[in-house]
Amino acid sequence: MHDIVLASSNPGKIREIQAILTGHPIIPQSAFNVVDAEESGATFVENAILKARNAALHCKLPAIADDSGLVVDALNGAPGVISARYAGIGASDRDNLDKLLQALEGVPDELRSARFICVMVFMEHANDPCPVIAQGVWEGRILTHAVGENGFGYDPVFWVPEQGCASAELPAEVKNSLSHRGKALKSLTALINAKQSR
Numbered sequence: 103m104h105d106i107v108l109a110s111s112n113p114g115k116i117r118e119i120q121a122i123l124t125g126h127p128i129i130p131q132s133a134f135n136v137v138d139a140e141e142s143g144a145t146f147v148e149n150a151i152l153k154a155r156n157a158a159l160h161c162k163l164p165a166i167a168d169d170s171g172l173v174v175d176a177l178n179g180a181p182g183v184i185s186a187r188y189a190g191i192g193a194s195d196r197d198n199l200d201k202l203l204q205a206l207e208g209v210p211d212e213l214r215s216a217r218f219i220c221v222m223v224f225m226e227h228a229n230d231p232c233p234v235i236a237q238g239v240w241e242g243r244i245l246t247h248a249v250g251e252n253g254f255g256y257d258p259v260f261w262v263p264e265q266g267c268a269s270a271e272l273p274a275e276v277k278n279s280l281s282h283r284g285k286a287l288k289s290l291t292a293l294i295n296a297k298q299s300r
């Protein structure tokens with residue numbers, strides 16, 4: 103198989119995707135000095151396609167992109183596609199997480215349901231008219247305080263019911279086996295393999 107460029111500049115995502123896709127030569131787009139695509143889509147799938155197309159165009163290689171985020175029911179789906187810039191452009195993970203906790207102040211436990219969504223896209227080249235698209239969902243709840251040191255982004259405030267702890271308290275391999283990203287990647291690789299064996 104060709105090298106595949108990974109259309110992400112988020113070190114947390116890159117670490118997780120490389121840990122799951124062992125055996126595939128995956129090169130982060132930073133190795134090619136790719137300028138990030140503008141995430142102008144209204145949905146995860148649109149943004150994932152924009153990112154994959156941008157990386158494939160610049161690198162002349164097949165590309166995988168991940169567009170993901172946190173969807174909180176009590177906030178009508180926010181932060182959603184703007185999860186990375188919820189507290190403004192250039193906001194840190196801590197800024198975003200603080201803004202989320204503030205927005206949910208006073209909201210009782212039973213109304214703090216939320217889910218992580220990950221859409222993964224594979225494009226063979228920039229003009230690929232038929233991208234391979236997979237989605238993963240991870241259900242949980244938003245805590246009132248940050249706990250744990252692992253992961254990235256909103257992991258310290260994402261309660262994982264099946265483990266009885268925050269996502270940031272899980273070892274990396276446990277998170278990868280349960281998470282929206284792990285599920286999307288598993289499904290993406292099955293779809294790519296099926297396409298390539300046709």
Ligand code: ITT
Pocket residue numbers: 109110111112115138141153168169170171172183185186198218253254255256257281283
């Ligand atoms: P790239 O576009 O370069 O991949 P990004 O961080 O801008 O990086 P997104 O636009 O897809 O990527 O935003 C995803 C945000 O959603 C991310 O920055 C986190 O705030 C949050 N997020 C996604 N997956 C997460 C996870 O597994 N754990 C915690 N937060 C996550």
